[in-house]
Amino acid sequence: MSRPTSEIYLYNPQEACTGNIEVKKLGDYTFQLLCNDPFDEDLSYGTIIEVEENLTAEGHFQLKKIVQVSEYNRETYWLPNSLNETELRIVGDKIVAEGGYWEVIMGGIGIVNLPKQSHLNVDKALNTLVKEKLLKQLLQGLINSHYIKK
Incomplete structure (x- = not known):
């Protein structure tokens, strides 16, 4: 509702x-x-x-x-520009699953509100996504260079 x-x-x-x-x-x-x-x-x-x-x-x-006063802890993040909206929503879904709220303002600042009892580490979740994306790009580059050399 x-x-x-x-x-x-x-x-x-x-x-x-x-x-x-x-x-x-x-x-x-x-x-x-x-x-x-x-x-x-x-x-x-x-x-x-x-x-x-x-x-x-x-x-x-x-x-x-x-x-x-709000019953949520507020955290502010400079969002990594290497992540697109779909990738950011992965972390956003985790925030919502914890009972929290998130928004992006001014094109790259994330404001997160989590319940005080939440143990979600948003910084770690964002960094994990960045590392996974970089690893995929690196592996794709290695695969592409292998096929180009043949």
């Missing part, structure tokens, strides 16, 4: 910036974040926030306070 979500523009006075963020509405002025703010680690997937009753002059919601 899908959960009702929406996207809001949220002004964060502490950071003096506005961004769009996917949320689940919990009350008139309360939302649960369903993605990560790339510039404020306190605004992570699962965090529950309260906004001011009145919108800003620009018509945006204004962050009032964090009601409940």
Whole structure:
């Protein structure tokens, strides 16, 4: 069953910036974040926030306070450019299987949210994929050079 979500523009006075963020509405002025703010680690997937009753002059919601911090650990990775989207989804599926959430922002930064009890080592999983891909390329190169010499 899908959960009702929406996207809001949220002004964060502490950071003096506005961004769009996917949320689940919990009350008139309360939302649960369903993605990560790339510039404020306190605004992570699962965090529950309260906004001011009145919108800003620009018509945006204004962050009032964090009601409940996320129950997930947040990790940020520079994704290896040697892996394509399909290969990244292999690790993404492991994250989801652990009950976590992941997203790619700005074309190469991965933000991962894992339950606190998770033991998944995302860095190791990414490195294993890179090594496997390099090994396949090396073996294919050796096979190709063997046939070219004949």
